[in-house]
Amino acid sequence: MTAALRVVPTAPPLPGHVILDQARDFVARFSAFPSQHCAPMLALWYAHTWAAEHFYVTPRLILSSAEPGSGKTRVLEVAKHLTQAPEMTASGSAAALVRMVAAGPITILLDEVDTIFAAGGGGNEDVRGMLNLGYKRTATIPKVKGDSGSGFVVERLPIFAPAALAGLVGSMPDTITTRAITVNLRKRRHDEHVDGYLERRAERDAAPIRNALATWITGIGEQLGDAEPAMPHGVHDRSAEIWEPLLAIADAAGGHWPDTARAACVHFVLSANKPTPSLGIQLLADLRTLFTAAGTDRMHTTDIVERLRALDDSPWADLHGKPLDSRRLARELSRYQVAPLTFKHNTTNAKGYVTYATDKQVEQVGLADAWARYLPVENADDKGDR
Incomplete structure (x- = not known):
């Protein structure tokens, strides 16, 4: 007789709201954020990188602080474990970044932007231009290939990719901040406790969350891209454009996330990070x-x-x-x-x-x-x- 095959049941996939809860809790382990809205927003931003190709815009994420040692790099390090194809760097020419994005998918995690942009944003204009234009899916940068003998060909390279940038206050060009969600980090107080960060342990702990996040988001990517989430009162124009991908994900997740995401949206757009008027x-x-x-x-x-x-x-x-x-x-x-x-x-x-x-x-x-x-x-x- 042939022995009967033993069927091992597989666990059903986790619902979206549970996956986002796990991502939020993982993010919150390693940082003392200035607001309760930061960790949920970051979980949503990390999630959107897995479906960026389906959105018209990919909001820039800015991590700023008044002083060094305020946890900006740590947020980027944690982001590596939950984003799609993360590329963490502290420098780079526009040409190199363009080639990396064109070969994507990629999530740019750019640390120490102080070394790229001069105070007030007057530095590397090519990088600034690429980050500005790459906010929208249709953006390309033309490059000429060939030589005078064989002829020249214009190659249009896509530059659309999620990007998180960390730097001191005042180092980010205004043209980027207007396309971004900004978290103003502060030095941790002596009574604020966070988990110590060990990369291998963090990678191990994040692996199941990352896999669940990637599987869920990529499976509903087209649905997310077609979504038209309702905006909180007072959120319109570019602010609405920035938050549309994150609110679409929150609505798809269900549970408390539609309300949690809109509370975060109101906080970042209407209550915090108001730019200094010209x-x-x-x-x-x-x-x-x-x-x-x-x-x-x-x-x-x-x-x-x-x-x-x-x-x-x-x-x-x-x-x-x-x-x-x-x-x-x-x-x-x-x-x-x-x-x-x-x-x-x-x-x-x-x-x-x-x-x-x-x-x-x-x-x-x-x-x-x-x-x-x-x-x-x-x-x-x-x-x-x-």
Whole structure:
């Protein structure tokens, strides 16, 4: 008689919400994050690398800190165990990175960006350009192949790939930060405890989580790419574009993750990491404050300059050693298609600014239009606080 084959039952695959829970808990073991929203966000970001090809954008992840030794490198080290095809590096030319991405898939884990970008982001423009363009799936960089004898051929290399960047505050170009989710890490307090990191042990512990994450995400990649997740109130434009892949994964996971992911989205987009406004945006905001407080739709330039200089915690009394004057005011506002005109106000005829659109100068649309385009909408509560 032929012995009956023994069938060994296989364990059913874990549901998505359990896999993400395990990824979140693994991430949280090794870092003291500044917020409860960090570990869930990182778990979702790591998960998206396994389906990046199905998304239109891949949000940049920025790990910043005011001082060295704040745990940025550790977050990247942990990311190696949960992301698809991680490539951890601390330098590299744009040409090398382009070739690595073109041969992908790859997840770029770029440490010590201080060595790549000068303070304020004025450094390696080729790398900056590649990271900016590579945020969207359709991006390519043309390269010429061949020689004068055999002829030249233009080769279009894809540069779309997930990228996490770690560096000190101020070392990241603004053009990258606007495409990113930023975690501002801090030095760990003496009473904050984390697990010691040993690479081989971490790799062993992460292996089943990584395998489950990869199997689950790659199996629903097309579904994720077609998803149109609902955004929290106030999250729109580029912020919505950045968070769409992560919210799509959270919705597919189920359980608490749709709510957890949206709470993290609100935290990072609306509650934390608000960028310092440009001088022009601050000027528009301060002007709106002045005009609203005065309850008027017009104000002469001399009055505006005097009031701006008197504002607390504003730069207008000292702009690189000189106070704001009418010429600088006009120059700053001209970028927003706002120009002064002459009108009579409080018995005085002089140049100034108005909030409404004007007929005399076709391109002069008034301050209200610039406020609507460049400043967040004021609500009743905001006005009540003035």
